[in-house]
Amino acid sequence: MGEPTEKYIKSVIEHIRSKKARDNIADELLNHINEQKQDYIDCGMEEKEAEEKAVIDMGDPIDVGVNLDKIHRPKPQYNLILAVILIMIVGIAIQYFCYGVITDHYVYGDSYTQYHFQRMILGCLIGLFCMIAVYFIDYTVIFKKPKVLYTILTIGIVFAILTLNISPMLSGTYSGLYPQLVIITVPVIGSIVYRMKNQGIVGFLKFALISIFAILCCCIILNISVAVYVAFGLLFIFILIMKDNWFQLKKTEKIAIISFCIILALIFIGIIFKSAYRLKRVEMLFDYESDKYGYGYQIWILKSIVSACNNFGAGNPIMLDGKEFSFNYFPYIENANEFLMFMYRFGKVPAIILALLIISFIILITIRSFKEKNKMGRFIAVGISGIFICKILFYFMNNSGYYLIEAQFPFMSYGKVYMVVNGILMGILLSIFRNTNVVSEKNTFSDRKYNNDSFFNRLLKVYDDEYIEYNDIYEEAYEKGYKKGYTDGNLSLDSNDKRWFIIDNGRIIINFKNHE
Amino acid sequence: MKFDKSVIGGNMTLLILGLIENRDMYGYEMIEELRSRSDDTFDLKAGTLYPILHGLEEKEFIFSYEKQSENGRKRKYYSITKNGKKLLKDKKEEWKVYSNAVNKVIGGVNFGGAY
Numbered sequence: 001m002g003e004p005t006e007k008y009i010k011s012v013i014e015h016i017r018s019k020k021a022r023d024n025i026a027d028e029l030l031n032h033i034n035e036q037k038q039d040y041i042d043c044g045m046e047e048k049e050a051e052e053k054a055v056i057d058m059g060d061p062i063d064v065g066v067n068l069d070k071i072h073r074p075k076p077q078y079n080l081i082l083a084v085i086l087i088m089i090v091g092i093a094i095q096y097f098c099y100g101v102i103t104d105h106y107v108y109g110d111s112y113t114q115y116h117f118q119r120m121i122l123g124c125l126i127g128l129f130c131m132i133a134v135y136f137i138d139y140t141v142i143f144k145k146p147k148v149l150y151t152i153l154t155i156g157i158v159f160a161i162l163t164l165n166i167s168p169m170l171s172g173t174y175s176g177l178y179p180q181l182v183i184i185t186v187p188v189i190g191s192i193v194y195r196m197k198n199q200g201i202v203g204f205l206k207f208a209l210i211s212i213f214a215i216l217c218c219c220i221i222l223n224i225s226v227a228v229y230v231a232f233g234l235l236f237i238f239i240l241i242m243k244d245n246w247f248q249l250k251k252t253e254k255i256a257i258i259s260f261c262i263i264l265a266l267i268f269i270g271i272i273f274k275s276a277y278r279l280k281r282v283e284m285l286f287d288y289e290s291d292k293y294g295y296g297y298q299i300w301i302l303k304s305i306v307s308a309c310n311n312f313g314a315g316n317p318i319m320l321d322g323k324e325f326s327f328n329y330f331p332y333i334e335n336a337n338e339f340l341m342f343m344y345r346f347g348k349v350p351a352i353i354l355a356l357l358i359i360s361f362i363i364l365i366t367i368r369s370f371k372e373k374n375k376m377g378r379f380i381a382v383g384i385s386g387i388f389i390c391k392i393l394f395y396f397m398n399n400s401g402y403y404l405i406e407a408q409f410p411f412m413s414y415g416k417v418y419m420v421v422n423g424i425l426m427g428i429l430l431s432i433f434r435n436t437n438v439v440s441e442k443n444t445f446s447d448r449k450y451n452n453d454s455f456f457n458r459l460l461k462v463y464d465d466e467y468i469e470y471n472d473i474y475e476e477a478y479e480k481g482y483k484k485g486y487t488d489g490n491l492s493l494d495s496n497d498k499r500w501f502i503i504d505n506g507r508i509i510i511n512f513k514n515h516e
Numbered sequence: 517m518k519f520d521k522s523v524i525g526g527n528m529t530l531l532i533l534g535l536i537e538n539r540d541m542y543g544y545e546m547i548e549e550l551r552s553r554s555d556d557t558f559d560l561k562a563g564t565l566y567p568i569l570h571g572l573e574e575k576e577f578i579f580s581y582e583k584q585s586e587n588g589r590k591r592k593y594y595s596i597t598k599n600g601k602k603l604l605k606d607k608k609e610e611w612k613v614y615s616n617a618v619n620k621v622i623g624g625v626n627f628g629g630a631y
Binding site for chain 1: 542543544561562563564566567570571574576589590591592
């Protein structure tokens with residue numbers, strides 16, 4: 001690179017604030033100058049003169065720099081941050097107006113309002129702090145070495161449980177630190193998958209292995225609700241893998257993999273319901289009456305509260321069996337039943353409006369995650385939105401009287417640990433959306449390579465339902481390429497709008513170009 | 517003939533999308549192609565081209581990928597997306613209406629109203 005080129009690129013780059021975008025832009029501009037310079041040299045110009053002229057041809061560097069800076073800048077996510085704050089305010093208001101009126105609760109009695117209200121505000125502040133802190137971190141830095149992160153997390157969890165045992169046990173499961181660490185593995189797995197592009201069936205097996213290991217961690221911490229959250233996040237990542245055909249799988253491989261996953265899921269479900277206790281819990285969803293004061297108690301109480309609600313205004317204090325209503329019947333009412341309490345206090349219609357608002361918010365986030373431009377960000381974001389969707393799904397199930405697994409509503413439910421982990425997850429999501437134009441990933445086309453004599457080459461599928469021998473492809477590709485003006489040696493064309501062939505050193509390289 | 521910048525400024529998107537409609541191109545190629553196809557009328561500066569390309573990529577009308585050329589040089593190619601094709605169609609329509617209207621005013625040929 002000569003002096004004028006260097007000077008030009010430097011003065012363009014100076015105006016671009018995003019350090020990440022700089023390298024790519026410098027590369028592109030340098031290539032352009034070199035092409036122009038070569039053309040001038042070919043026309044008979046001296047090298048120095050050619051370079052100077054090529055740089056002058058580029059135009060005003062300051063103008064370019066300023067214009068490019070406008071594009072490659074972080075996009076602030078004020079709307080989403082505001083939405084999270086609103087959900088938190090709703091949560092705090094529910095603590096004050098709905099739980100606050102409870103006086104007949106034997107655990108907290110008159111002090112209920114003070115006890116939870118203050119802690120809820122504290123929790124929200126902690127959650128908000130975590131979210132904003134992560135929001136300002138570039139997510140590519142966090143997920144720079146995902147394999148290391150994954151190993152530390154999973155081996156760390158197993159090791160810590162077997163030897164240190166620092167997390168408290170509650171109702172037979174580990175609560176506190178461990179479950180949250182397992183949840184964090186989902187975005188980490190997402191970024192590992194991003195690095196396994198075009199690995200074929202091997203890539204999928206690796207994904208399956210790390211996923212199963214994460215689920216096994218949930219078994220070690222004896223926490224089925226966390227296992228379900230993690231499974232949902234992984235399921236979303238799996239859907240994205242299939243949608244984008246990330247591992248470049250063939251149709252038969254895809255079918256094999258999907259059936260493998262279904263069988264695996266059935267095996268896991270089978271293991272889960274081997275336990276009579278868990279089976280009973282599902283049974284109670286449909287028939288709580290048979291064991292109203294035993295296994296069905298919680299569902300009976302939840303359904304009683306639902307049945308007590310009116311369309312508008314406060315509910316009637318009467319239980320399903322006609323007895324007078326008392327929150328003493330429900331010892332864990334403060335635990336993730338905010339929505340139910342809201343419904344009891346203000347009526348079904350306002351509650352449904354609130355639910356619809358929240359559901360549309362989460363659907364919006366999920367759609368944005370699937371559409372994220374940066375592929376690494378997309379995998380992480382989709383995993384995280386899967387976790388949120390799962391939590392919300394089971395939360396609403398619980399709150400309408402179908403209690404299956406414990407689920408807190410992100411940012412609305414009480415609990416500082418949940419606030420921290422949800423804050424971190426949301427922060428990562430926001431960081432991905434924020435940096436969408438800053439992080440620029442290079443798409444390269446050295447995708448899945450086949451050797452001439454390989455099995456794949458002979459059975460290469462060119463058009464739907466039609467197998468063509470290598471020679472046929474070559475000739476057809478060559479012919480089409482020739483018509484399009486490509487010359488010998490290196491040939492590329494867009495047959496079928498999806499596939500690219502490049503014949504290079506006796507090898508055929510096939511690229512699956514995705515226009516979307 | 518050199519043009520007033522504002523004449524083509526607004527239609528740069530149309531021209532660029534039109535260029536890569538059928539074939540993926542890299543930046544330098546676009547400028548050359550534009551120049552030759554327009555008989556040296558559109559002499560676009562690289563400094564104008566790249567911000568437009570990056571802007572279009574940000575809005576997902578085009579996407580880019582790197583590919584090595586015969587001489588081993590890495591080139592960044594741009595390819596049109598589905599959304600880009602849609603935009604191109606709208607822009608073409610827009611241009612037709614606009615140029616028609618201009619012709620009507622300044623007295624160019626207009627077969628549209630001929631009877």
